[in-house]
Amino acid sequence: MLRQAPVQLERYSVQVPTVSRQRTNSSQQIAILAVRSLYAELVLYPKPGLVSLRDNGSHADMDASCFMRSLFSLRHYFRDIALAGAAGAEFKVLKQLGIAAEQRMLKATRGINTHRGAIFALGMLSAAAGYCLSNDGVLTEATLRLALISQWGQALAEHSAPEDAPHLSHGLQAAKQYAASGAREEAALGFPSIFELALPRLQQSLREGRKLHLAQIDCFFTLMAHISDTNLYHRGGATGIAYARDAAKNFLQQGGTANSAWLRLAENYHQEFITRRLSPGGAADMLAASCFVQLCQEEFSTARIHE
Numbered sequence: 001m002l003r004q005a006p007v008q009l010e011r012y013s014v015q016v017p018t019v020s021r022q023r024t025n026s027s028q029q030i031a032i033l034a035v036r037s038l039y040a041e042l043v044l045y046p047k048p049g050l051v052s053l054r055d056n057g058s059h060a061d062m063d064a065s066c067f068m069r070s071l072f073s074l075r076h077y078f079r080d081i082a083l084a085g086a087a088g089a090e091f092k093v094l095k096q097l098g099i100a101a102e103q104r105m106l107k108a109t110r111g112i113n114t115h116r117g118a119i120f121a122l123g124m125l126s127a128a129a130g131y132c133l134s135n136d137g138v139l140t141e142a143t144l145r146l147a148l149i150s151q152w153g154q155a156l157a158e159h160s161a162p163e164d165a166p167h168l169s170h171g172l173q174a175a176k177q178y179a180a181s182g183a184r185e186e187a188a189l190g191f192p193s194i195f196e197l198a199l200p201r202l203q204q205s206l207r208e209g210r211k212l213h214l215a216q217i218d219c220f221f222t223l224m225a226h227i228s229d230t231n232l233y234h235r236g237g238a239t240g241i242a243y244a245r246d247a248a249k250n251f252l253q254q255g256g257t258a259n260s261a262w263l264r265l266a267e268n269y270h271q272e273f274i275t276r277r278l279s280p281g282g283a284a285d286m287l288a289a290s291c292f293v294q295l296c297q298e299e300f301s302t303a304r305i306h307e
């Protein structure tokens, strides 16, 4: 429930619900950062096997314009879920917003699943960001993760072992067949790959003086080297994910983007992934989510007035 705190606007002499307006402004900003993060992921090149503005990677049915339509269709969703988070909404409310957003995405892409993982991960993080700004007025990596776990950790844990899934998604199939953890467990554990792996690597590369897009490349390969990406299981089975992890580890062992030959190496892997039809869509979503946390921290890490 949004509390109303009416104030007089002298010039117009109208009653404005301050609290709700401030929350709306913050939620609007959160949504802008979420969409900007999805855009940053899309334009980053080369990401082995994935769609960018240059090519469609391992995908016959998706291209960059399809992703652009998809991310544009999600802008109101991120605002709404941030607002719901600010109001401390239960997980079932967030879930309804997530399901409606998936439907809007599918309408915008004519049935292609571009951002299901991002709707979930960035949606939960947007809700947690809304909660932080509305309660402490401060948002850091630590407060964001704490808010996520304290508010919705229990529900996310239950969501990670669904008894009533209407159909076996690719992620649930990988969980069943390979004991892969996937998107659900990531969220239930408070996104360890974002907070413990991806962000430290992104920040290290930035500290070492690399440009943002290069730091994002290092961050992406770090994610691919470690996460249990159910898209890689779905497209390539255990061999596919092992190949992708080895490729990412090799790229990082050779210095990542600090190596002057990094682009050639990354492009070679891009071609190899295309040949093998591999697509690390989970790592792509986690990259977007990592960019989002980084942007939120830059934007909101100093104290704001309680909202």
Ligand SMILES: CC(C)(COP(=O)(O)OP(=O)(O)OC[C@H]1O[C@@H](n2cnc3c(N)ncnc32)[C@H](O[C@H]2O[C@H](COP(=O)(O)OP(=O)(O)OP(=O)(O)O)[C@@H](O)[C@H]2O)[C@@H]1O)[C@@H](O)C(=O)NCCC(=O)NCCS
Pocket (backbone or CB within 6 Å): 094, 095, 096, 097, 098, 099, 113, 114, 115, 116, 117, 118, 119, 120, 121, 123, 124, 169, 170, 171, 172, 181, 182, 183, 184, 186, 227, 228, 229, 230, 231, 234, 235, 279, 281, 282, 283, 285, 286
């Ligand atoms: C919890 C849900 C995300 C559903 O998850 P589930 O485990 O049931 O699996 P999927 O439906 O397969 O979706 C999971 C998507 O998450 C991404 N992902 C994969 N691994 C990880 C990981 N380790 N960590 C984080 N995220 C991960 C990935 O998304 C990307 O891949 C998409 C393309 O996937 P797909 O269509 O399967 O693959 P293709 O190769 O293109 O298929 P073909 O061409 O071969 O047919 C792309 O969209 C990326 O986003 C996984 O796909 C969640 O959906 C859910 O619970 N929804 C209900 C709403 C809800 O509860 N919301 C909560 C509040 S927001």
Ligand SMILES: Nc1ncnc2[nH]cnc12
Pocket (backbone or CB within 6 Å): 041, 042, 049, 050, 051, 052, 057, 059, 114, 115, 279, 280, 281, 282, 284, 285
């Ligand atoms: N750029 C991308 N290419 C293919 N699948 C994705 N899922 C999320 N981002 C993606």
